[in-house]
Amino acid sequence: MAAPSRFRLVYSREAYYTGGRYAGDRADRGFHGGFLNWIRPQDSGLVQPHPGTSAEPLERRLDLSNRMSSFLGLALLLLFTPVALGVAFAADDDGGLRKPLDLPAGGAGADDEEEDAPEAIRFYGSEFEGDTFVFIVPAYGFCGETDIFDMIRQEVSTTLNQLSAAVDFALVAYNSTTYIWRPDCVHASPGHKAAAQAWMGTLAPIENHCLLDAALAGLGLAQQASGAHKQVIICGAREPYCNGAGGGNYADICMESITAANFENLPVHTIYFTSSFYSGEEQFYVNLAAMNGGTFRQVDY
Numbered sequence: 001m002a003a004p005s006r007f008r009l010v011y012s013r014e015a016y017y018t019g020g021r022y023a024g025d026r027a028d029r030g031f032h033g034g035f036l037n038w039i040r041p042q043d044s045g046l047v048q049p050h051p052g053t054s055a056e057p058l059e060r061r062l063d064l065s066n067r068m069s070s071f072l073g074l075a076l077l078l079l080f081t082p083v084a085l086g087v088a089f090a091a092d093d094d095g096g097l098r099k100p101l102d103l104p105a106g107g108a109g110a111d112d113e114e115e116d117a118p119e120a121i122r123f124y125g126s127e128f129e130g131d132t133f134v135f136i137v138p139a140y141g142f143c144g145e146t147d148i149f150d151m152i153r154q155e156v157s158t159t160l161n162q163l164s165a166a167v168d169f170a171l172v173a174y175n176s177t178t179y180i181w182r183p184d185c186v187h188a189s190p191g192h193k194a195a196a197q198a199w200m201g202t203l204a205p206i207e208n209h210c211l212l213d214a215a216l217a218g219l220g221l222a223q224q225a226s227g228a229h230k231q232v233i234i235c236g237a238r239e240p241y242c243n244g245a246g247g248g249n250y251a252d253i254c255m256e257s258i259t260a261a262n263f264e265n266l267p268v269h270t271i272y273f274t275s276s277f278y279s280g281e282e283q284f285y286v287n288l289a290a291m292n293g294g295t296f297r298q299v300d301y
Contacts, residue, residue: 118229121162124155124271126297132168132185132227135159136218137235139173141205148237148273149205151301157197163188170221171196174214175206176243185225210242212254216261223264230266234288237273239281251284259291268292274300 118129137152156171163169168185169192172178181199186192215234222230240254262268270285282298289296 119164119167121159123159123233124297124299126269126271126295128231128233128269130227130229130231131166132222132225132230133163134170134172134185134218134222134230134232135235136172136174136211136214136233138209138211138237139175139179139203139205140207140209140237142207142237142275146205148275148301149203152235152273153200156200160188160193160196163193165189168225168227169196170218170225171199172214172218172221173200173203174210176208176210178210178213178217179203180217180221183221185221185227208242209236209238209240211236211240212242212250212257215254215258219258219261219266219268222266230264232266232268232294233271234268234285235271235273236285237275238278239284255284255288255291258288262292265293267294269294269296271297271299274298 118131120127120129121133122128135156137156138149140148142148160169165187167188169188170185171181173181181196211234218232218234222232240251242250258268268289270289272282272285274282282296286296288294
């Protein structure tokens with residue numbers, strides 16, 4: 001319903017009453033009892049403040065209220081602006097370039113320590129680098145002669161003298177029997193080297209070339225050692241044969257079994273000795289080295 005022109009709405013943030021009755025207590029447009037109260041202009045003087053409220057003119061009080069609101073808003077703005085800026089800069093730092101981490105001197109952890117360089121030795125003119133050496137040599141003598149074994153024993157003794165105490169080594173010899181100096185690889189200390197040289201002197205060379213068991217024993221010693229650069233060196237004066245079983249069948253079994261047992265894929269180097277009594281049996285050693293990532297060398301005596 002449209003309001004009569006002779007009446008006007010009363011807007012107030014205070015509680016007013018007219019003629020002793022409340023006209024409302026909202027910004028209430030003269031609201032009372034659920035109905036709008038239309039107040040005539042000539043009756044506006046009857047509008048009185050609610051008991052307990054200030055009698056100051058409404059306009060002045062509204063003006064003071066607006067000023068206080070502005071002042072409080074400015075104070076809150078000054079209070080929270082530094083916090084907002086700090087958050088913004090922190091977010092910007094996260095998205096920008098990151099500062100390098102402070103690392104200990106050297107910049108590397110303990111896991112990055114350099115490994116010890118492998119040690120180089122010379123054996124029958126070939127150079128081998130490693131931290132563990134296993135020598136498998138024949139205690140062999142043809143028809144009672146000992147020249148080959150004497151030469152091998154001297155070469156092994158000279159090579160052992162090259163080793164430092166930081167290197168491990170082991171010795172295995174063979175003919176019809178397999179001879180193992182010690183059941184594990186040991187440091188090349190002066191005492192160990194002297195003991196190994198003396199042990200070699202106790203072996204009696206005989207004519208048999210039962211390589212299989214000796215090679216498997218030597219591979220086992222190498223693979224149970226803790227070194228990172230292990231070298232296995234197999235010497236032979238004949239194509240393998242054992243107690244009457246020689247030639248292709250036994251040699252093939254040796255080739256297959258040694259290669260299959262080399263589960264660490266260690267390099268297996270071979271050295272073959274020739275003589276005027278026989279020749280042409282070097283192919284076994286050439287193939288064995290090729291199948292196990294090693295080198296082959298032929299030595300004439």
